[in-house]
Amino acid sequence: MTREPEFRQWEYLTITQDARTGLVVALGGGVEAAGILQRHGFLNASPPPNPSHCLPHVMPADQRRHRATVASHALMSAGHSVYLAPALNALATPDAHRQAVVRYLVQLGQRASQASSCEEMAAVLTEIAEPEQGLLPLLRDIVVRSTLTWSRQSEAAGQDGDTADRLADATDTLADAAHDILRARNHAARTSPPPAPAAPAPAAGSAPSRPHRR
Structure with missing residues (x-):
């Protein structure tokens, strides 16, 4: 065995x-x-x-x-x-998650530049300002967390809270921007595409041409 x-x-x-x-x-x-x-x-x-x-x-x-x-x-x-x-690992390559985020943002910018309809534009704006998973709400959440951490650290160190106050103001700015972009998204989503141009009507009194006989 x-x-x-x-x-x-x-x-x-x-x-x-x-x-x-x-x-x-x-x-x-x-x-x-x-x-x-x-x-x-x-x-x-x-x-x-x-x-x-x-x-x-x-x-x-x-x-x-x-x-x-x-x-x-x-x-x-x-x-x-x-x-x-x-x-x-000091020899590791740069953070793959950060590279993925950069690629996503570049692609989102390309989609915004190449949007050919209000529907496509609304989809881009949704990814920016959607309340739950939009870029701006997620970014605002990060700034809120940073504000709370900075406030605790400055209070423990006996420093003034001016920086924390400015960060708090930035969170309000981001919230307002997300709200404005969401309104633009809603407007784009409600906008109907322009009707296709109608075929030109034949001129009055014109008769269909007859084929020539040999």
Whole structure:
């Protein structure tokens, strides 16, 4: 009977960022992995059987990403299996979600330029100002959240609330803009397409031509 290979979890490493503390931590690994991590700036946080390391929290964020990336490649070069959280990968390509948003906005602008009917124009304006999923209402929601966060932080720091007040004014401006665009959408949706031009009537007294005989 063939024996299954032994699996020792501590030989596998995970390098990630703790959601609660923000610490960049490396979980797992043996003595060799611990040496590699420590050579790349990681500090010993807990010994086996559940070994863990972390980068100093005072280290700048960009430097922590760089250290985590370099350490992960050093570990893999030494034969270790490593999972590096995508947010810590300094070699990662730009955010694909942001690129998708930019492409969508460019395509929406093209649709607005090429709209050939009131119906097509109304569809574009709907995507901009629809109350639930429109671009402007979603953008306003982001500014509202930013206003609340800024207000809490400035209050905790004993600062004045002028910036939070200006952000609050911006949310009102966005709401008014969405309302105006929605009214334009409704008007476009109610507008009937112009009737097709009628065929010209034959001139009075004209008779149909007869074919020539040979």
